[in-house]
Amino acid sequence: MTLFTGLSAFPLTPVDDAGRLVPDLLQRFLDRIVGAGADSIGLLGSTGAYAYLSPEARKRTLRAAVEVVAGRTPLVVGVGALTTAEAESLARDAREGGADGLLLAPMSYQPLSDEEVFRHFEAVAGAGGLPLCIYNNPTTTKFTFGTDLIARLSEVPNIAAVKMPLPADGDFTGEVLRLRGITPKGFAVGYSGDWGAKEALFAGGACWFSVVAGLLPGPAVALTRAVQSGDIDTAERLDRAFGPVWSLFREFGSFRVMFSIAEILGLGSLRPPRPILPLAERDLDRVAQALDRLLDEA
Amino acid sequence: MTLFTGLSAFPLTPVDDAGRLVPDLLQRFLDRIVGAGADSIGLLGSTGAYAYLSPEARKRTLRAAVEVVAGRTPLVVGVGALTTAEAESLARDAREGGADGLLLAPMSYQPLSDEEVFRHFEAVAGAGGLPLCIYNNPTTTKFTFGTDLIARLSEVPNIAAVKMPLPADGDFTGEVLRLRGITPKGFAVGYSGDWGAKEALFAGGACWFSVVAGLLPGPAVALTRAVQSGDIDTAERLDRAFGPVWSLFREFGSFRVMFSIAEILGLGSLRPPRPILPLAERDLDRVAQALDRLLDEA
Structure with a gap:
């Protein structure tokens, strides 16, 4: 079971200027991830812009993904929404659409209490009926999971991991x-925040939930395997090669930088959903240099 | 022009268990607000649960509201959304539906930069073509407007006020x-946070954007008029009468408490949208006591 272990790669969800999915580009991203040997795919994560897409667009995205990855790489699908009713519905859509697992962040408008988040997760895990990963992402959701709440949620049927x-x-x-x-035996504790991935995996983190692996799956798989095989030198070298990319992720937010990486790699001229702005022209050179260094050294 | 001055009352948006608008109950709330003499109505504000409603539900809410308030009390409509495209569309819907003004909060998932918020507001203000109030609500949006950004936005056509x-x-x-x-002459600086309303109005705030006035418009209008006429004693007395309500708002969040107030006043047995939980049974007594005191003393 590699659903929440090893390397989970989070692709962008490519949409055109009218906000419509570009299915063949998504499938190209996914083929690269599968080909590189990632352990799972995190479709419609924060990097996949789930928060900005309609339920219908999210269904279409899953359909296009299943066409290319079914039977090849496990597919985890983000089902976060501001209301429990919508998240339940998305979880059912995901199961019916062929997802292998679910990822759920406690999106919020009114700040949520622990009890509200607990009941929300319990309801969505029940509706989905698939292994579910708690998506602990305080930067976007503004909710921070305490250890007590994670412990309590880890006992809920279907809840199998935390990111x-x-x-x-x-x-x-x-x-x-x-x-x-x-948490119970078998409950997976994984990490996001690409610049800490090497350290998280060495410390026994079960999974690297990786933004960069959405577009650069090869070097991300190599880094993961180096840590898993205890090859410290290679892991250090690869992490250093990624260094300038990590710096850009921290400076601009990885979401914004990923669109520039897609462009520079010739994988499509995409824009983030407004109000998110792409990087300024003057910063694109830095992204190009970071990629040159990575692809030279990795 | 009383769009963003005096007392703006924010009604709940009543929906049934299936999430469908209960139009006659909304109209009852609005009739009470109009009858009490509020200066404007803040439809689909945070209290009106705009963040949790579909664009279609938001259109229906405006239609039901216009039926009872058109020509009686100016109607300001919340058009916040996570994407600029959706907020623009909501702004057009609001104008076409008969709104007199717009209220826009910078809802966020990925944290937003000042430039992103500026362009978002500029786009939505342009699309709406109605006087627009900047909704500065860091608790729900997690974005805080600095004075520089407010100054810059106040020069944008249609942007007329800040809450x-x-x-x-x-x-x-x-x-x-x-x-x-x-900010330019005529730009209105108003306040939300009911427990500070008296002080905000005495300090020259142009508007009290009031949660409590959505269900208790009479005492809220009285408090507003007392301050406006310089009757300090009456204002102090009314603010003290509201005191236990303010305490509950601060303890539980005004959104949750408002559902209990509706129930206790016999105005409908409503529940907040999940994941938001209603107050526990044991806390309802405190709400009832707070209302008793208010209605005795106001």
Whole structure:
């Protein structure tokens, strides 16, 4: 079972200027991810712009994805929404559409209490009937999961994993041990925040939920395998090669930078959904240089 | 012009268990607001659950509202959305549906830059073609407007007002003077946060954007008029009478408490949209006592 272990790659969801999915471009992204040997695909994650897409567009995205990845790489689908009713409906859509697992972030408008988030997750996990990963992403959802709530949710049927942000205090090992101690055996504790991935995996994190692997799956798989095989030198070298990309992710937000990477790699001239702005022209050179260095050294 | 001055009352948007608008109940709320003499209505504000409703439900809500308030009380309509395209479309819907003004909060998923918020507001103000109020609500949107951005936005055609949260340092007078100093003559600086309304109005705030006035418009109008006429004693007495309601708003969030107020006043047994939970049974008594005191003393 590699649904929430190893490398999970998060593709962009390519849409045209009218907001319509470009299915063949999505399928091209997915083919590259499958071909590179990623362990799973995180469709319609934050990188996949799920928060900005209609339920209908999300269905279409899943349909296009299943066409190319079914039977090849497990597919995890983001089903977050501002209301429980909509998230339940998206979870049912995802199961019926062929998803293997679900990813759920507690999107919020009115700030949510722990009890509200618990009941929301319980309801959506029940409606989906698939292994579900808690998406702990305080930057976008403005909700932070305490360990008590993660422990409680880990006992709910279907809830199988958590996708954590990088620990603020940098203590990966301590956090992984703490979370493992309060969750059932088999519950997966993984990490997002690409610049901390090497450290998270070395500390025993089960999964790297990776933005960059959506467009650069080869080097991301190589880094993951290096850590998994205990090849510290190669892991260090690859992480250093990614360094300028990590710097750009931290400076501009990985979501914005990914659109520039797609453009520079010749994979499509896409724009983020407004109000999100693309990088300024003057910053594109830095992205190009970061990619040159990565592709030279990786 | 009373669109963004005096008392703006924000009704709940009543929906049934299946999420469908209950138009006659909305119209009852609106009749009470109009009858009490509020200066404007803030339809589909945060209290009106705009963030949780589909564009179609928002259109129906406006249609039902216009039926009872057109020509009686100016109608300001919330048009916030996570994408600029959807907010533009909602702004056009609102104008075509008979709104007199717009209210726009910078809803976010990916955190937004000042430039992104500026362009979003410029686009929506252009699409709507109606006087627009900047909805500065960091608690729900997680975006905080700096004074520079407010100054810049106040020069954009159609942008006519700002709805501010209560100043963290309690310096209402200083903030009102500062904002007036950097915005054009006629640009309205109003406040939300009901427990600070008396102070905000005394400090020269142009408008009280009021949650409580959605269900208790009588006492809210009385408080507004007392301040406007300089009757400090009456204003102090009414603000004290509201005191227990303010405490509940601060403890549970005004959105959750409003559903209990509707129930206790016999105006309908409504529930907030999941994941938001209603108050626990044990807290309903406190709401009833707060209302008793208010209606006794106001």
